[in-house]
Amino acid sequence: MNEAGKKAAALAAVEEVQPGMLVGLGTGTTAAFAITRLGELVIAGLSIRAVATSVHTEQAARAMGIPIIDLAGLAEIDLTIDGADEIDHRLFAIKGAGGAMLREKIVAAASRRMIVIADASKRVARIGAARVPVEVLPFALSFVTARLEAMGARAMLRQGYRTDQDNLIIDCIFPEMPDPCALAAHLSAIPGMLGHGLFLDEVDCAYIGDGDRVIRLER
Numbered sequence: 773m774n775e776a777g778k779k780a781a782a783l784a785a786v787e788e789v790q791p792g793m794l795v796g797l798g799t800g801t802t803a804a805f806a807i808t809r810l811g812e813l814v815i816a817g818l819s820i821r822a823v824a825t826s827v828h829t830e831q832a833a834r835a836m837g838i839p840i841i842d843l844a845g846l847a848e849i850d851l852t853i854d855g856a857d858e859i860d861h862r863l864f865a866i867k868g869a870g871g872a873m874l875r876e877k878i879v880a881a882a883s884r885r886m887i888v889i890a891d892a893s894k895r896v897a898r899i900g901a902a903r904v905p906v907e908v909l910p911f912a913l914s915f916v917t918a919r920l921e922a923m924g925a926r927a928m929l930r931q932g933y934r935t936d937q938d939n940l941i942i943d944c945i946f947p948e949m950p951d952p953c954a955l956a957a958h959l960s961a962i963p964g965m966l967g968h969g970l971f972l973d974e975v976d977c978a979y980i981g982d983g984d985r986v987i988r989l990e991r
């Protein structure tokens with residue numbers, strides 16, 4: 773773990789937040805550094821509103837004094853800052869180890885600009901080694917599991933876990949991932965599959981922190 777790298781990446785991303793923005797707040801330990809920094813800036817007078825990608829993030833943001841609004845009444849977000857489990861030079865990412873990828877995908881897609889923040893351990897040549905989480909309607913568990921296995925996945929139900937939407941997560945290991953876009957399309961076509969952790973179109977920029985050094989990747 774590279775806590776300094778996470779924090780450095782988060783602080784760099786928060787520099788992009790401007791007064792008056794509607795900001796999407798990600799979920800996870802790296803996003804938490806961004807939320808803390810934004811909370812400090814709000815206390816110092818920065819006027820922003822935010823949308824949270826999880827119940828945990830909403831609670832953390834509210835505790836820091838960041839005004840949270842419901843995405844249900846909105847179609848567009850100015851800027852989202854979120855973590856990732858893997859990110860590569862194409863700005864393809866795998867997300868969802870924290871189980872929030874369904875809301876994270878909606879918030880990212882609704883955002884004019886989406887920034888991934890990560891420590892250097894998350895940067896890979898090509899995404900594919902991390903588990904790809906899939907949110908599943910409980911009613912469809914066996915059906916979706918069978919479809920995932922037919923696609924070559926080792927599919928493991930996340931034990932004792934429910935998402936914020938009260939659904940299940942199947943974590944998938946794909947022995948190889950030569951074409952993430954084709955895989956994402958196949959996943960999206962499974963009825964009962966509500967959201968997956970492949971983020972291929974959404975990310976505009978990544979800040980990667982290694983100690984106090986930060987590099988920026990831009991699409």
Ligand code: 5RP
Pocket residue numbers: 798799800801802803854855856857866867868869870871872873876
């Ligand atoms: C949650 C996520 C997280 O952003 C991702 O798992 C990275 O988390 P962390 O910053 O704690 O390593 O996608 O659903």
